[in-house]
Amino acid sequence: MIPEFGHFALIIALCLAVLLTLVPLWGAWRRDINAMALAPGLAMGLLVFTGISFVCLAAAFLQDDFSVEVVANNSNSLLPAMYKFSAVWGNHEGSLLLWVLILAGWTAAVAVFSPQLPLLMLSRVLSMMGFVAVGFLSFSLFTSNPFARLLPGTPADGQDLNPLLQDPGLIIHPPLLYMGYVGFSVAFAFAIAALLGGRLDAAWARWSRPWTNVAWAFLTLGIMLGSWWAYYELGWGGWWFWDPVENASFMPWLAGTALLHSLAVTEKRGLFKSWTVLLAIFTFSLSLLGTFLVRSGVLTSVHAFATDPARGLFILVFLGIVVGGSLTLYALRAPAVSSRVGFGWLSRESLLLVNNVVFTVATLTVLFGTLFPLLMDALGQGKYSVGPPYFNAVFVPLMALLMPFMGVGPLSRWKQDSVRRWRRELLVPAIATLACGVTLPLLHGDYNIWAALAILLAAWLLLALLRDLWNRVKNASSPVAGLRRLAPSYWGMLVAHLGFAAAVLGVVLTSQFAIERDIKMSPGDRETLAGYEFRFLEVGGVRGPNYVADEARFAVYRDGRELVRLAPQKRRYLASGDIMTEAAIDAGFFRDLFVAMGEPVGEEGAWAIRLHYKPFVRWMWAGAVLMAIGGFLTVADRRYRRQRRAARERLREEAAHGAQA
């Protein structure tokens, strides 16, 4: 009964989404205030009914209702309750429902947190989000119904959740990722609403910015968790593979990074308007394209969902309507004449333009690499696969090109700046940077040119930011007072840029200095790696809730003292028979130690063992977390609060006038 209830709620949600698309848009066209005012209520209704539907599906999973097809295929009575819940989005149908729920959540959030928006704008924005919801709700209902039943023929037990997904990181990875993906629909809806209204101004950019920043921050966290999960769960210590599915989430991130910088220029200086709108459309289109690639089966990937051509066609048609429609609107309505406000070559505008160019080029190269196999196949040129060499070859130089400009950006002036001022401000940081770049790599025996370059660039970012911070603080009565005076949006930028520097350091240092050794070891054997002695103590059997495992027990010694015990496992999951490697990791600020089990070798209890020493690998994820924190911080900025307060007062006034009338 509960699944039917959920199905019914989903149908009602679709009806509400259709109303949300049509009524406010009609109202905006006819200037009918009553019709427009319905938008927030409809948005809330959409959230409520999608929420009911989601809860019903979760209930089916938690109650082991194997008469529901997705539950039978993706859960098992032995599965721990936590994973039964996360199994809701461990499959195509359920994850799509999560997607819709999050979209409804963002729509409702726009309705609640935007009282300062003119009703006309708000109704158009919500209507656009409603339209996206119509697309995904019908996708869910017509091609991937999560509530389909297996009646008769209900299996006695389920086939179990893919063991790769039975992991704490994977419980929150998809929701965070979708928060990011779907969050860009808000920036998209604002852009389309602005195009419809014919008003692309600073106000539009100011409204879009906090939403874009938050979506971007969520996406950053989501991608970071995915990479972290791959690192410890796939069992061979890699953290990024340029797999089509990873690229699907990375492309919106790259485009989104360009968008949030471009929005800054549009808000502060009223420039780049057409370009910013295009980026907003582009970013969300890439989110949709990612969905298409992952769920249609046009590309092969390690972690693609079960695919079906009907689904692919549905998303493609929807993609065509949304992207084709918005680009047509863009072509017809975007301001064609360039703005009369100019800016000098040496100005913050130029530097942000560099950011935009680099990130757009990066997005396009990743897009090209991801679609290349498909293009060649479609042209009848045979089957290709594009791997890490291509992506690294284009991506690394782009990021290296970006960073020198990134150091100058925050302390440069809008409109016109001068070489002389830059020299005055940056001479000391530049000298200190060179000193760091030359000396720090010496700490590690042999001089590594890539590590030196990474340290140089990261130090440049850090020191230039410190110089800028000093400039802003030095005139205050005390440094603390100066720091407290700084706006949250400035702190956000600072933290995010520092995070970027940390991530670059982590990526380069771990790629350059990681030591990996695959060896045959028997209990009692010892192996030394980067000064750490790994002692293989014994192999034991372990029984988990839904698996049995062999566990290799290691003690790690440094300078004769025991540092830590590590116990990697080789698991065999009972329901599916799948074999999984569970790595054991000792995480540290400067290095990770990583042990994973391969296969038993020979008869005497020897195993193929994989030992890794990974310096600075945490910096990469810590950097991503800092970037996300930076993104969230910007939203606390006073100018958004002020807007909200002003709007509330205006509402109060209106209410008072209404009472008098």
Added chain:
Amino acid sequence: MGPRLKLFLPLLLFVVLAGFLFRGLSLDPRELPSALIDKPFPAFHLASLEDGRELTRESVTGRAALFNVWATWCISCRVEHPYLEQLADEGIPIYGVNYKDNDEAARRWLADLGDPYVLNIVDREGTLGLDLGVYGAPETYLVDAAGVIRYRHVGVIDERVWRSTLEPLWREITAGGES
């Protein structure tokens, strides 16, 4: 080009891209060009990874077997590896096609992770892969006793894939061979 026309450029690019995506839907990257199904395994002259002696089509056919295309640079091959070992333990002959790889790395891989293969064909230049229509590793071909390709699986073989698609075919082929 007028300033307004320029703004149509993104739309134009999207239309082209959408055309490719539409075409992509009707192409299955996992599908073998139908020309090769039920056709004999292609002829080749390549070295063996184990001892370097020259192998030909005749030296690896004659009984029903799996041909697994793998490489040390392939992530998914690592995922698949333990399951291949399990299949080998169950007595299913698996020939390896070491595809566009480095011999030394491949030998180390087999020494470290275990060797489920009867023997390995070194396809360093990918010529055999080209004849087979290999899209990427891992791929596995089901070849019957007469040396005819009966099925191609693109991607990782695990318990589910084996039980649902490959094993029934395998039974059919081996049963046919005995009767």
